[in-house]
Amino acid sequence: MGTRPLHAVHRTVLVVDVSAFSGRPLTPQKEIRLGLYAALETAFVDNGLTWSAVDHEDRGDGVLVLVPPDVPKSRVVDGVPHALLGQLRRYNATRNEDAQIRLRMAITAGEVLYDGEGVVGDEVTLAFRLLDAEPLRDALDRSTASFALIVSDRIYADVVRPDPAMDPDSFRPVHADVKEVHERAWLHVPNGFTPPPRPEPEPKPERVRRKPPWARLGLAVLLVGAGAVDAFGARPPVEPPCPPPIQLNVLVSAEKEQVVRSLALDLEDDSGRHNAQGCKEVNALVYTGKSDRLAAEALGRGWQPGDLTLVDAAEPHVWLPDTSAEVTAVEEALRQREDVRLRRRQGVAISPVVLGASEELAGRIAPPDGEFEWRDVRRPAAVDTSSGVGMAAAAALLSGELDELDPDVPNALRELRRVTGRTTGDRPCAGDVALVGSERAVARTEGCRVLYPRKGALVLDHPFVEVERPGRPNQRRQRIVDRFLAHLLSPQAQDEFKRAGFRDLAWNTGLRWGPGVLADRPRTLPVEPDARLVRRAWETASRPRVIGVARDGSPEANLFATRVRELAGPRDRVVELPMTEGVLDAGVGQGAHLVVLTAAARIPSVPKAAGGHVRVVAVGFAEGACAASAPLHEAAQANGGPCLEIVSRNGSGATQGQEDALDVITRAAWGG
Template identity: 55%
Template sequence: MGTQQHVLHRTVVVVDVSAFGQRHRIPQEEIRRGLYAALESAFEDCGLDWSATHHEDRGDGVFVLVPPDVPKSKVVDGVPHALLGKLRRYNATRTEEARIRLRIAITAGEVMQDEHGVVGDDVTLAFRLLDAEPLRDALARSTALFALIVSQRIFDEVIRPDPGMDPSSFRRVDVDVKEVHGHAWLHLPNGAAPPPKPKPAGTKHRKPWKPPWARFGLAVLLLLSGTANAFAAAPAAVPPCPAPVQLNVLTSAEMEDAVIRQAVEFERASRRFNPQRCKGVSVLVTKGSSAEDAAAALGRGWADDKDFVNEGTEPHVWLPDASFEVDAVARALSDIPDAAVRLDHRPAIAQSPVVLGVAPDLAGSVERPNREFHWRDVGPVAAVDTSSGAGLGAAIALVHKTLGRVTVDGTDAPLLLHKTALNMTTEPPCEGNVALVASEKTVADNDKCLILYPQGASVVLDHPFVAVEWTDRPPNERRRRVVDLFEDHLRSTPAQSAFKRAGFRDMNGGVGAKGDPRPTRPAETVVVRDAGAIRAAWDAAGRPKVIAVASDGSEGAAAFTARLLPLLGRADRVVDVPLAEDVFSAAVGAKAEVVVLLATRPIGAVDPDAGGPVRAVGVGFVDGACAESGALFQAAYARGGTCHGTTGSEGPERALESVARAIWGS
């Protein structure tokens, strides 16, 4: 006859986003992230453990069962008030299409959990109240961020006896939805809902006709619930199923699809954790707005409400593309006194080396034995976006190819990296002679690309598993156990096979069939010490600039300008400004970021404080032109730059490097 299931008196909260189905997909995704972040944060602000609740995703809303030991008053009095502040902060940073307005229903009563889910009269009641016409009308006819409706029992037992909950701000409304016919109480946070329109004189209110069997069915429902009031219930014993543990997983764009599939499998597998076959975990997988921003939020300790809005709720597991991202966050956390975040950096769950994708027609001129290539044979390359971890890995490979190292503090780095950036193109990759530098998985996903591997050392994305602990709250042993189980699941044979089918290598470097990857692993891996510095240097080297040139018109200045102009990218712009006292004001007026001062003979005094923020570098073409007592040196030094001569041991190359460092340095 099956296992006897017990019931438990629970507070039921259901929220629904108004007009969710009328939004486009991108705003819908943003709304869902914002809603979960607001709910979890509101519960935590009220001293309630979100992970201890049972909550189910409803697409455009969330269904929540509060733990039985939490007083109803703590939910009713605290959560809506806290949620209002979260919604205000979220909406203040969002366009109209991505803003959130909610319908909220709160009830309480006996709820039974079994292997299929939860059931109870008050669960049904909560959804009926959420769909009640007075609630919809109240929200539609107001500017409130939410409209709240509570059952008669909640109002009688929790709100009416407590003046602090302002009972007068609630008004009684009729509810007539499906099998529920009765009264409830409605509240708007910014004042009472407008009163219902008066009925014309002489008319009588007529209840909708219902067949006799409908009244009989309702009577049976009330009898089975053990009460004559569909809005009431009595407490009972502890159920066999604990609430599922909430596991928040922050993943990279590269891993997102594969991780979501494994999260679903893990939720299904969690039913074997207990003899009642209860669902043991609910997994929320989110992808931050970018890997760079998500890592920055972790490095701040997820300290701001904006982090919740943009990146989603605080993660318990982080699955970045590479360990160099984790190292950068660890450095950022080390600079924060009493940081609330601790990272447990564990080994790879998958791998993907950075490779070259080329059109098959181009392979003959690039490919070498063992499907390798040499960087000097590579022509135009598709532009690299370092906001993702995988994109940063591609940039690191190009930095290593350009400098022969992965440190960017040398004086030659800005000029050499800028020359590499000039070879970037926005043309489609793997068409014609345009190559693609990306992860093996990304290249395998592009049907137009043939995969080639660099000779020598390779950059490898090792996709580590990072457990995130929040040290400013009590330890949650159940969640720690679930984190370990999730790691075990990702390392299991079925999950590893799924990663290979998705285009990754498994954690041991084994390959699947997608994209015909080379079976052998890179013989040597590039070691990355400071990925943040590489990202900054790479982005600065390729970022379009406005450059002001102030020249005295001499032959040396003209020759140097002729060497500088070919280094400019298609989006860079040069403006001429007079080499006079107001040179900095003129440069700022032209929206220049850097001023290049070129002079042969001594120049007049330059006002170092004129204009706004702009960098400067000086170049002199005769001996003594950059003397520290001279106006050329003083002008450059006042704006954080240097002055270089082109004679003697320095020569024009050193001067050109100095100018490049001022223009394209980080």
């Protein structure tokens, strides 16, 4: 957004609205919003204006754009619509009917005042009234064009009519009669096709009846009386027009999307009772991004213009993540920023992180009290840490194996590998495959018995977070945000959360399905995991890797090669390589990320450079195996890895040196 002035300034005002937006399903609506913003941004860039140089406000199914006064109006009236038409055609050509965009567009110009409520001005009001004018709606409905444009009489007189390049004859005059606006405007539909106005119906002839003299006298008395009433101010005052509803963008986790959307619609429907005119005060847009992690990262950047496409979501005014751990991570990222901050209010619902298990598995790991230990979960279903629930699930699984989640702690990465390597894509709650997730999700999954961890469950506290822009205060929106929070905390909304499977703020549950759900509050852990650290650790340890192993055939090397294979999980691959001069090229050919050379005897010389990049770790089981001139040392040093010399003191059994070497290999494969 451009810097907002303190005083009224002249602006060219452009507003667009997507035709028939509200009647479409959610997924096409999200696609349309992304397409609209991308098309607008490109249209302005094509005309020498960056999107950040203009003020713009989201209107849910449309956008208000205020162009700086130093930009010629002709560029806005002629250049932007022309470029926008091309962008819309490209977009619509690759979308089905539900996701296609057709726009109503209005352009005016005049003084605009920025205040704590947003923007005000006669020309802003006029632009929105023209956007709702019946001739514009009618023209778009009866054409096949991508948009229909209406401009004010002044814009036509000052900008369009004097410039033959704008083809003034392609505009036709129409009468805009919307609320307090009753004036002439000019309509244009691209491609030279402007539908003629609908013909006025023929008036029916009226029968003329001669009025008796007393009737004419009575009419005169009434007219005199009406004038007297008007003269003394007895005529009812004209009600002021309704201002445009405030736009409230609510970014919500997928876990809560359905129930929050329903409650936001209730807020919209109820907003009219807060003013004397019964005007609708809010348009609430509730949406999820591509992932909670991407949304959190965008918030940490201050939600830059490119994040609209990257995150697949508009800039939020309210954020409803699954856990405060996500909020803490963003607050840390925003510490150095002054243009955006998070205001943490309070939670709106509660969900403990639990385990779902088949009856057979539950009988093995949780008899007889229904509580279990995380370390006993041997085959958890796959975990997606990009969501807040998934991040908490990963933290719960890791808590059973590690006191610290820092991958840089010695041996931690190998333990992480053991946990992530046990996950499976098999159906949860069947056999020994368990499901880790929110109590709500687990209880709703077929075949799952809900189990609670013996030491206490991590808690998803579902916080309400206000995204504040200190440089762009908006008192109207602030009142709506406060009202929305109060609505989510109301008894009626808390009952809705319970019906959707969450616990209310008193820990009461509405769950009546799935065995094992506790009516009382379960034991919980008063800890908040580090969201960024958990995600980094889990994703680091989960990356699929190809490891090449070359050995000289000695017992020590054979045993160590077996230990290396044990590091691999279901998505990894360990390949055997020949212990020859071409071993590194063979590893590159197999797509190896790492080559492990292990030998008890002297090996052939290995070229220092292979036909592609591959990292090497060498392990020698003889005195001098890693001497400076030894082939193992040279191969490792030339390819970014260490040479580890292990002299076995206990036959061919595992030694601390071997354990240390396995940690080094794990870090080389997954940590770097």
